[in-house]
Amino acid sequence: MPTPYERPPPGVEMTLPTRPPLARDRDGGLVAGVCAGVAAHLGVRSSAVRWTAAALTLLGGAAVPAYLFLWAVLPGRVSPGAQAAPGQSAQESERSRWLALVLLGAVGVAAGIALLVPTSSLGGSLLVPGLVIAVGAVIAWSTLDRAGRQAWLGEAVPTAPSAASGWLRTGLGAALALIGILVLVTRGQSLSGIWDSLLAAVAVLLGMAFILAPWGVRLWGDLRREQEASARASERADIAAHLHDSVLQTLALIQRQSTDPIAVTRLARAQERELRSWLYAGPEGSEASLAPAVTAAAHDVEDLHGVPIELVVTGDRPLEAHGQALVAAFREALLNAVRHGEAPVTAYVEIGPQGVEAFVRDRGTGFDLEGVPADRLGVRQSIIARMERHGGAARIRRREDGTEVELTLPALDDEGATP
Amino acid sequence: MNSPARGRPPIRVVLVDDHRMFRTGVRAELAEAGAGGLVEFVGEAADVESAVAVVRSQLPDVVLLDVHLPGGLGQGGVDVLRGCVAVETAAGVPVRFLALSVSDAAEDVIAVIRAGARGYVTKTIGARDLLVAIRRVADGDAVFSPRLAGFVLDAFGAAAGELAEVDEELDRLSAREREVMRLIARGYQYKEVAKELFISIKTVETHVSSVLRKLQLSSRHELTAWAMGRKLI
Numbered sequence: 204m205p206t207p208y209e210r211p212p213p214g215v216e217m218t219l220p221t222r223p224p225l226a227r228d229r230d231g232g233l234v235a236g237v238c239a240g241v242a243a244h245l246g247v248r249s250s251a252v253r254w255t256a257a258a259l260t261l262l263g264g265a266a267v268p269a270y271l272f273l274w275a276v277l278p279g280r281v282s283p284g285a286q287a288a289p290g291q292s293a294q295e296s297e298r299s300r301w302l303a304l305v306l307l308g309a310v311g312v313a314a315g316i317a318l319l320v321p322t323s324s325l326g327g328s329l330l331v332p333g334l335v336i337a338v339g340a341v342i343a344w345s346t347l348d349r350a351g352r353q354a355w356l357g358e359a360v361p362t363a364p365s366a367a368s369g370w371l372r373t374g375l376g377a378a379l380a381l382i383g384i385l386v387l388v389t390r391g392q393s394l395s396g397i398w399d400s401l402l403a404a405v406a407v408l409l410g411m412a413f414i415l416a417p418w419g420v421r422l423w424g425d426l427r428r429e430q431e432a433s434a435r436a437s438e439r440a441d442i443a444a445h446l447h448d449s450v451l452q453t454l455a456l457i458q459r460q461s462t463d464p465i466a467v468t469r470l471a472r473a474q475e476r477e478l479r480s481w482l483y484a485g486p487e488g489s490e491a492s493l494a495p496a497v498t499a500a501a502h503d504v505e506d507l508h509g510v511p512i513e514l515v516v517t518g519d520r521p522l523e524a525h526g527q528a529l530v531a532a533f534r535e536a537l538l539n540a541v542r543h544g545e546a547p548v549t550a551y552v553e554i555g556p557q558g559v560e561a562f563v564r565d566r567g568t569g570f571d572l573e574g575v576p577a578d579r580l581g582v583r584q585s586i587i588a589r590m591e592r593h594g595g596a597a598r599i600r601r602r603e604d605g606t607e608v609e610l611t612l613p614a615l616d617d618e619g620a621t622p
Numbered sequence: 623m624n625s626p627a628r629g630r631p632p633i634r635v636v637l638v639d640d641h642r643m644f645r646t647g648v649r650a651e652l653a654e655a656g657a658g659g660l661v662e663f664v665g666e667a668a669d670v671e672s673a674v675a676v677v678r679s680q681l682p683d684v685v686l687l688d689v690h691l692p693g694g695l696g697q698g699g700v701d702v703l704r705g706c707v708a709v710e711t712a713a714g715v716p717v718r719f720l721a722l723s724v725s726d727a728a729e730d731v732i733a734v735i736r737a738g739a740r741g742y743v744t745k746t747i748g749a750r751d752l753l754v755a756i757r758r759v760a761d762g763d764a765v766f767s768p769r770l771a772g773f774v775l776d777a778f779g780a781a782a783g784e785l786a787e788v789d790e791e792l793d794r795l796s797a798r799e800r801e802v803m804r805l806i807a808r809g810y811q812y813k814e815v816a817k818e819l820f821i822s823i824k825t826v827e828t829h830v831s832s833v834l835r836k837l838q839l840s841s842r843h844e845l846t847a848w849a850m851g852r853k854l855i
Contacts, residue, residue, distance in 0.1 A: 562808045
């Protein structure tokens, strides 16, 4: 009986490149992949192993128990990539495998039919029909081992060719086993007697199938429902774990600090952001690009001051030195807005092929750049001078109901544009 | 608030949201903000079926519509919009929908806009702003939040410099529409946009409505790809 297996971690194969571990090759094999697996382990051609096994089978049948034993004991392994013989495309190997399978089946069926003829001297022995039944069972069960088990476990749906070959295997195996059973039961009878018993067997089988079908259908439905339920339960457990780690903790913190409105706002806002990014996935792009960097800066400022910032970012580009300068100046502008301005603070960053434009706007009374004391370096140094050093510009506009800081950067030159 | 609003009858509003606390909150806040004579709540609903029923019986001017609702075919606000296609008020004006949601995820926004909503605001909106938005939608204009404007700039490729040759082109924004969207994304009110661009508020409203139309009708890949995945088309 094949044991459920666990895919070996990729490192195993990398540390042992010369000799793969002994395992059944479930993709490269004809029946259960034992011969192919042994061949891969020993480093010889799989056809050599197969012919040896066939020869041993004919000379006393020693290979059959060995094969069954290995099938039962060895874990299955999906061959990594093209395990077909070199110079042979995957499709070719697939076709030759089919051919071999069909030939094997045809030989088996022919042998079985020959055994049915009562004049045959072999018909009397018990061994041969038993062997035919065993081979049939092996071929039929090999489907279960591979495609069937994958489908039952809810893994990848078997692809069309493998499903077709699965049906072929099952049909062949069932036919072989049926013939073997017939031979075993009807030894020495006439052809009409065989025909009668065949009819009787088919009738019994059909009757049993008819009676058992509802049970089978219900069993199958129950199994599917159970799988779905367990998948849902594990998803719910994931969500519950996340909510517990984040939302419930924050709610507990909020209750403890309920006298401090700023802290409550800050906690609620940070939690809202975190939950949103978990539910809807945050800004796209890697850590090393501009859009996530400005988003992170805005979140930082929100966390520091508890003032919500409505941020809109469009486009993205790699983060280089100029971009980092923009992020720093942007952060400074946001800090000014939440410190000196009034909510709502809005920020818009447009990252396009013509360059980057960032706007930070608040609704405060605004400030006059000329009126800012010379010792206050914040605006002049960290915003205006910084942007100019990096080839950009900063402009501060005083409006009737607030201040708007505008930061611009030119487009990336060519070597910077490719990350 | 502008003076023309004073003379006219109150805007009849239906509030659709599955959280009773939120419905109560919105009504209280609007009353506090002086909506007494401007807005009249004529009905409430908590799921898709009752929402469609209330809208069809009350024929309100504006429906404040939550995006996520129980019932229907599982698509919340979109199902309500589908169930109320071509419903008109007593005055023969189509019933207008303003989407209201905590979620500002692009899928949610675009789904209700393409199903026919005339605007989208998040639930964090202040009462005065909400009042302005309700009046704007009742007048048949569109309401864009900064984030929706940002999404439009992204989805139409306007942020990347793609612009329409003629205004009628559905798959790109015109230069003026792009300017208006950029200012809205920067947090400007319509009147500030008008002042900034030296145009009238009416012209700003026209531009925004035209962008809304493009958003609803365009077959740009960015707007249709996910919709096809959800079998909305």
